[in-house]
Amino acid sequence: SQLAEENLWALSVHEGESVTVNCSYKTSITALQWYRQKSGEGPAQLILIRSNEREKRNGRLRATLDTSSQSSSLSITATRCEDTAVYFCAPAYQGGRALIFGTGTTVSVSP
Amino acid sequence: EAAVTQSPRNKVTVTGGNVTLSCRQTNSHNYMYWYRQDTGHGLRLIHYSYGAGNLQIGDVPDGYKATRTTQEDFFLLLELASPSQTSLYFCASSDEAGDYAEQFFGPGTRLTVL
Numbered sequence: 506s507q508l509a510e511e512n513l514w515a516l517s518v519h520e521g522e523s524v525t526v527n528c529s530y531k532t533s534i535t536a537l538q539w540y541r542q543k544s545g546e547g548p549a550q551l552i553l554i555r556s557n558e559r560e561k562r563n564g565r566l567r568a569t570l571d572t573s574s575q576s577s578s579l580s581i582t583a584t585r586c587e588d589t590a591v592y593f594c595a596p597a598y599q600g601g602r603a604l605i606f607g608t609g610t611t612v613s614v615s616p
Numbered sequence: 617e618a619a620v621t622q623s624p625r626n627k628v629t630v631t632g633g634n635v636t637l638s639c640r641q642t643n644s645h646n647y648m649y650w651y652r653q654d655t656g657h658g659l660r661l662i663h664y665s666y667g668a669g670n671l672q673i674g675d676v677p678d679g680y681k682a683t684r685t686t687q688e689d690f691f692l693l694l695e696l697a698s699p700s701q702t703s704l705y706f707c708a709s710s711d712e713a714g715d716y717a718e719q720f721f722g723p724g725t726r727l728t729v730l
Contacts, residue, residue, distance in 0.1 A: 509658075535715040547620075547706050547721025548659070555716070593658060597715035603649065603674070604719065606659035 509596050509607035517613045518584055525580045526610045528594030532575075538595045538604065539568055539579045548593060548606075552579070584614045619643060620722035622707050628728045629697050637692040637725050639707030647710045648690040649719065650674070650682055652703040659706065665690060666713070697729045 509530045518524045530537070536555045540548040552568040554561040554577070561568045567580045577596075581588055591611050595604040620641045629635050641648060649664040661674030663682035671682055679701060681693040694701055705725045710717040 538718070540719075545723075547708070547723055548719075549721065550718045553716060553718065603661055603664060603713070606651075608656060608658040 508605045511607045511610040513610050515611040523582045526592045528577045530575050530596040533599045534596040536597045537577050540593045542591045586614050589614045622722040622725050626726050630730050633697045635694040639690045640688050641709040645709035645711050649708045650692045651706045699729045702729045
């Protein structure tokens, strides 16, 4: 089974609406990063949230972390067409060698 | 901002062929990574390195070799390419090891093995 997994393959919203991508992971982590990958590009980091943090914000982005349920969410408010992308969570496991990327959720924002 | 470049951007080869994918980063990062991206699997780590001459095995290393010749340059080698290695390959770099370090990705190389 995947060590990191976004809960939905795809989400569709209209511009201006909010969207939330959820992620579940296995065992203890030291931190979790969220990345966005636009079509034809490599992933780019959006937010890093440490295991002792419950929430982190970056502009229209808000990430939460619940270590008891081993889950995280990334919310985007006031979405724009340019938010259309694949969103990945990447937990860092205690004693792990590198980040583990989830399979990604495709978010489509239409006008 | 870190700059990671990859070449070639697209490559077609035949089964059994020899392929080298190149990656260069210009921000003096210590760590470099090679991933492959396939539908349904997300990004999977092939090999990584924490400095020139160093190589660490990732999660899906079979059929791949890698070499870090300088701090800037990291190469992925497929000596006997197979159709199962058809994929989108990304190189990334970071200043520190995984947990808190942002990884900066290149634009990717699409490899097709016929």
